[in-house]
Amino acid sequence: MVDIAPSLLSANFADLKSELKSIEEAGCSILHYDVMDGHFVPNISFGADILANVHQACKMELDVHLMISDPLFYVDRFIKAGASYISFHIEAMESIEKTRELIKKIKDAGVKASLAINPGTSYEAVLPFLDDIDMILVMSVQPGFGGQKFNPVAIKKIAALSKLKEEKHFIIEVDGGINATTIQDVRKAGCDLFVAGSAVFNQQDRKKAVEALL
Numbered sequence: 001m002v003d004i005a006p007s008l009l010s011a012n013f014a015d016l017k018s019e020l021k022s023i024e025e026a027g028c029s030i031l032h033y034d035v036m037d038g039h040f041v042p043n044i045s046f047g048a049d050i051l052a053n054v055h056q057a058c059k060m061e062l063d064v065h066l067m068i069s070d071p072l073f074y075v076d077r078f079i080k081a082g083a084s085y086i087s088f089h090i091e092a093m094e095s096i097e098k099t100r101e102l103i104k105k106i107k108d109a110g111v112k113a114s115l116a117i118n119p120g121t122s123y124e125a126v127l128p129f130l131d132d133i134d135m136i137l138v139m140s141v142q143p144g145f146g147g148q149k150f151n152p153v154a155i156k157k158i159a160a161l162s163k164l165k166e167e168k169h170f171i172i173e174v175d176g177g178i179n180a181t182t183i184q185d186v187r188k189a190g191c192d193l194f195v196a197g198s199a200v201f202n203q204q205d206r207k208k209a210v211e212a213l214l
């Protein structure tokens with residue numbers, strides 16, 4: 001699997017319907033949806049109500065990235081709103097037990113469960129959960145804002161995790177600073193799914209932008 005998930009964070013929010021249409025017409029089947037609470041990260045984006053509207057307005061799978069301090073409390077709303085994948089941050093969790101509880105909650109609802117790790121977190125933090133999760137989201141920027149510079153620390157983590165993919169059943173996603181240049185080494189390292197915000201939405205021709213990444 002190699003796929004691009006455009007990040008809605010870089011879209012024109014006043015024109016959401018045509019923004020969604022433009023990336024569906026570009027051939028995208030997954031949309032990345034960044035949820036920020038102004039606490040876990042120093043920015044605020046959008047929540048579950050807008051996700052429900054997006055779900056109604058397009059056919060893409062919704063890849064929800066919870067950058068929030070209490071994902072266990074809020075997760076049900078995103079499940080109900082139509083999420084296909086839910087990533088939450090290991091840095092936001094108080095214990096291994098709570099992390100397992102949240103993974104189970106997501107999977108019991110028929111949604112794919114994913115653990116996200118910040119640039120400063122070792123890939124080893126996700127190892128206890130590899131039997132249970134569907135995806136690992138490796139951040140290649142400090143979460144909070146689109147348009148940042150790719151941090152190559154993600155490449156080594158992806159290469160290490162990629163070696164474990166054959167015996168376990170998860171895919172690897174990368175998020176932050178992905179463009180036609182930075183994507184190359186990440187792809188070689190074994191990444192499957194690439195989040196791209198500004199590299200897609202800052203381009204007039206969305207089809208060309210996605211093709212350049214692929």
Ligand SMILES: O=C(CO)[C@H](O)[C@H](O)COP(=O)(O)O
Binds near residue numbers: 148176
């Ligand atoms: O999670 C995010 C920021 O926290 C964004 O998804 C990410 O930064 C994508 O934007 P860009 O491709 O412009 O870097």
